[in-house]
């Protein structure tokens with residue numbers, strides 16, 4: 001027959017385990033132990049409190065423009081919780097929770113937003129890439145890392161983050177094209193927070209979901225409730241297990257919401273209704289998980305207070321470490337450009353040094 | 366006459382372009398509802414509607430690539446790259462098609478496209494938001510590379526660029542967006558692309574610059590007059606490509622001395638081209654080696670280090686003083 005239906009994969013699923021009223025679907029419950037549940041809570045709360053601290057620091061002029069992550073904590077923690085240190089994480093620019101869990105010091109997270117290159121100096125022992133500002137440009141790196149893992153016969157995975165807006169960029173398309181063709185252990189997390197600065201999700205693609213983009217590249221895709229940390233956790237772990245076993249790449253669309261402004265330089269009142277924000281406030285991933293843990297008897301007021309105090313102490317020492325390291329030498333902009341500094345640059349560095357001495361610039365802030 | 370800052374002046378040029386030619390459209394990320402992240406497209410969506418002022422998906426390659434098709438079909442797209450650091454996602458379209466179409470089609474199809482983008486440092490922005498890569502476009506045949514430096518020339522040059530039959534890469538020095546106001550005529554005013562402007566007349570030395578560096582250059586010229594009694598002539602290139610050799614050569618033939626100032630890296634930068642032209646065209650008038658005060662050949666530092674890095678009046682004055690004693 002010259003005209004007939006083509007069979008394409010229709011595996012696309014949506015996953016929610018804990019609903020907005022904190023009711024669990026028992027058939028889907030991953031039955032995590034109490035410690036794990038508490039840890040997920042602690043990490044989401046750390047992400048939230050860190051974010052609040054960053055906003056305060058920005059308002060006080062102690063860091064520069066900052067991109068808040070409020071509302072997206074479940075996506076961050078659920079996707080990175082079970083990664084091994086030999087796995088790789090490729091962040092975009094809105095993943096402070098992921099960085100914290102991976103072991104980046106708070107001080108170093110602050111340094112990027114404070115205007116210090118030191119914030120991109122990946123701490124020894126951590127297999128992550130630093131913040132990538134050009135939207136979606138980091139996704140081919142995810143695929144490259146995963147490809148390397150495959151070439152070397154390792155059972156590690158590479159996981160990378162991009163926003164809903166980023167799915168429109170050529171780099172997104174090209175990374176997924178390679179991931180499918182070379183069948184590598186790459187996991188792409190699309191944090192669909194509904195907005196790309198002022199553009200709503202509908203301005204990026206006419207398709208009903210971002211998850212379905214996966215099928216265009218012949219890879220698996222799933223859409224999860226990104227405000228349900230259990231759903232994010234389960235979907236990511238399935239993708240990780242599959243990738244480790246040689247089952248190839250996965251695209252996960254986590255549906256969530258950017259509760260705050262795009263960055264501190266942005267005014268969301270210009271393009272979205274407060275009513276929409278209020279609707280999503282009710283779906284706050286922290287409120288939902290908190291209620292679930294209390295109902296289950298895993299969390300009570302006393303524990304919550306202890307956890308909060310712990311986090312506050314961590315944040316306090318992180319901010320102190322950041323502020324103690326603010327005196328930097330501008331002349332070191334020559335230092336790391338190449339392994340061996342060319343003679344021409346040595347001469348320019350001397351010229352810079354002389355200029356600074358003439359201008360009476362003292363090293364420091 | 367109205368006192369406008371550069372943001373308002375650029376906005377005025379686009380409003381005039383949209384009003385006078387129904388083929389003109391504005392396209393880019395956050396240019397409509399949000400009115401541009403710097404508000405350069407303020408009220409344009411409200412005034413001209415979503416068919417003329419278009420919020421596109423987040424894809425610079427497609428913004429410029431579709432502009433090529435639109436231009437072939439008679440439209441005049443004015444594309445905004447949100448920051449010059451994100452124009453590389455469109456560079457294959459700019460180099461591969463925008464700059465080549467007229468030549469490839471032996472004159473049949475021109476590319477009346479403007480690609481606007483804020484560039485340069487000084488606003489405490491994060492990485493990729495502070496670079497000056499004008500040399501990249503100046504090096505690319507088939508493009509015009511324009512850089513405004515005041516509200517009045519911003520309006521006049523952008524309106525001229527919108528009317529221009531060939532592609533214009535239009536760099537906006539974002540550090541100057543709201544830095545000062547200037548009288549801008551109410552009637553549409555344009556300035557020719559390809560003409561440098563003698564901003565300050567002088568006798569002893571020529572300072573050549575453009576964009577945001579015009580401010581420290583003019584400050585240095587004032588200080589040199591006050592402190593040393595030196596009369597510096599200041600030339601604002603305005604168009605980096607095609608470069609106005611005649612104006613800079615006439616000035617340097619008169620003064621015999623020259624310092625070129627820009628923020629972008631030194632090697633193969635615009636300053637190198639200025640020096641080469643002066644050596645070719647007025648070598649025998651030169652009394653001293655020409656100096657370049659530029660960004661160093663390193664990546665633009667994150668903002669904690671940027672003020673130390675950016676060339677300032679002090680560095681320019683020292684170069685001038687050293688050049689004058691040669």
Ligand SMILES: Cc1ncc(C[n+]2csc(CCOP(=O)(O)OP(=O)(O)O)c2C)c(N)n1
Pocket residue numbers: 094133134135162163164165166167193195196197258262394423425447451454
């Ligand atoms: C290639 C590129 N173009 C434009 C920008 C400017 N910009 C920064 S974030 C952003 C929106 C990104 O939206 P999305 O991918 O949904 O991520 P979110 O900000 O929501 O986390 C834009 C346009 C950029 N950083 N890189």
Ligand SMILES: [Mg+2]
Pocket residue numbers: 163164165191192193194195196197
């Ligand atoms: Mg988004």
